[in-house]
Amino acid sequence: MIKHSVSRWCFGATPLDALCQKCLQYGITGIDLLKLDEIPTVQSLGMECSITAAHPDENDIGEIEKGFNNPSFHPALHKIYQKLIPAAAALGVKQVICFSGNRDGISEQDGISHCATGLAPLIALAQQHGITLVMELLNSKVDHPDYQCDHTAWGAALCERIGSAHFKLLYDIYHMQIMEGDVIRTIQTYHQHISHYHTAGVPGRHEFNDAQELNYPAIAQAIKATGFDGFIGQEYMPTTEDPFEFLPKAVKLCSA
Numbered sequence: 001m002i003k004h005s006v007s008r009w010c011f012g013a014t015p016l017d018a019l020c021q022k023c024l025q026y027g028i029t030g031i032d033l034l035k036l037d038e039i040p041t042v043q044s045l046g047m048e049c050s051i052t053a054a055h056p057d058e059n060d061i062g063e064i065e066k067g068f069n070n071p072s073f074h075p076a077l078h079k080i081y082q083k084l085i086p087a088a089a090a091l092g093v094k095q096v097i098c099f100s101g102n103r104d105g106i107s108e109q110d111g112i113s114h115c116a117t118g119l120a121p122l123i124a125l126a127q128q129h130g131i132t133l134v135m136e137l138l139n140s141k142v143d144h145p146d147y148q149c150d151h152t153a154w155g156a157a158l159c160e161r162i163g164s165a166h167f168k169l170l171y172d173i174y175h176m177q178i179m180e181g182d183v184i185r186t187i188q189t190y191h192q193h194i195s196h197y198h199t200a201g202v203p204g205r206h207e208f209n210d211a212q213e214l215n216y217p218a219i220a221q222a223i224k225a226t227g228f229d230g231f232i233g234q235e236y237m238p239t240t241e242d243p244f245e246f247l248p249k250a251v252k253l254c255s256a
Contacts (some may be wrong), residue, residue: 004251005030005050007235020045026248032233039091050231051095051196055084067101068118069111069148081122089129098135100149111148116161126166132195133167139175150179152186159193168195177202184222191226200236207236207246216253224256
């Protein structure tokens, strides 16, 4: 059965304990993109951290723009994730997010090769700790110019190159609708490489209502048909005075 979560940053103005209480009212059991020190609070309220936030260093290595496709960042990334993976595992978290980084002139094939090389020692560590490293698919057209992991086929090729159940993709429906569309068929084709989903309306990244172009009940049905039993995370930016006004409807629309 599909589980539901929300991204912490979308409700950043709401205290974490109040966010958890609201989520539990609507059948939401996970919070995405938490920092390590936030996780115990969520757990104490009967929820879980469904996927961690990034933990970049003082030079922003580990942020979206500075990821595994650039070999010059590998030493710093290894230090970050060698700490983050066991720390997340100790808190009972199962998924740790990572990013490809921006192209900065790096070719598609070299990007895959560099990511595979940089991730290799961390995959072994993730397996040891029961963690899945999850690379997010993001659009480079509107929100994240030059980001390399911006098409599902590229991310799937990296998964196949790595060849481990401890490396998967975060398929962000909003981002991939902008980049490539064809959402349902893409999910059907590549679902074996996907361990987490994010939602939002297109255009605008807000509530997904009649003013946008995605049919979330049909998408949720397609996800369910693949046998997916992970989290669909709500990652839209609320536009209403009450930021939780749409949330129960979002859960219903995504409950196949």
